[in-house]
Amino acid sequence: MYARLVTLSLETGNQSMAEALADKAGAVMRTLPGYEHSTFFRDEATGDYGSFSVWRTKEDAEAVSRVTELDIREMVSDILTEPPSVKIFEVYELKE
Secondary structure (H helix, E strand, O other), X not given: OEEEEEEEEEOOOOHHHHXXXXXXXXXXXXXXXXXXXXXXXXXXXXXXXXXXXXXXXXXXXXXXHHHHHHHHHHHXXXXXXXXXXXXXXXXXXXXX
């Protein structure tokens, strides 16, 4: 399993736009191969937003950017304060 961590910084006061972006991205991710689950998070005071999603393979996790990147840029390019960060990590599952 692989985790995909995306963070982005928006001008403050754009919570509704960030929520619309999360709803759209979440709907798209759920249709993609290898999707397991996702969580979206925010700090409205700083304008920091992001998502954490889990995928079956590294290739599945990497493929998401090709599908969602254009939508993200179109929706929030004028309110981004820095470029989004995308990192992929291998998931370690605890031994029981």
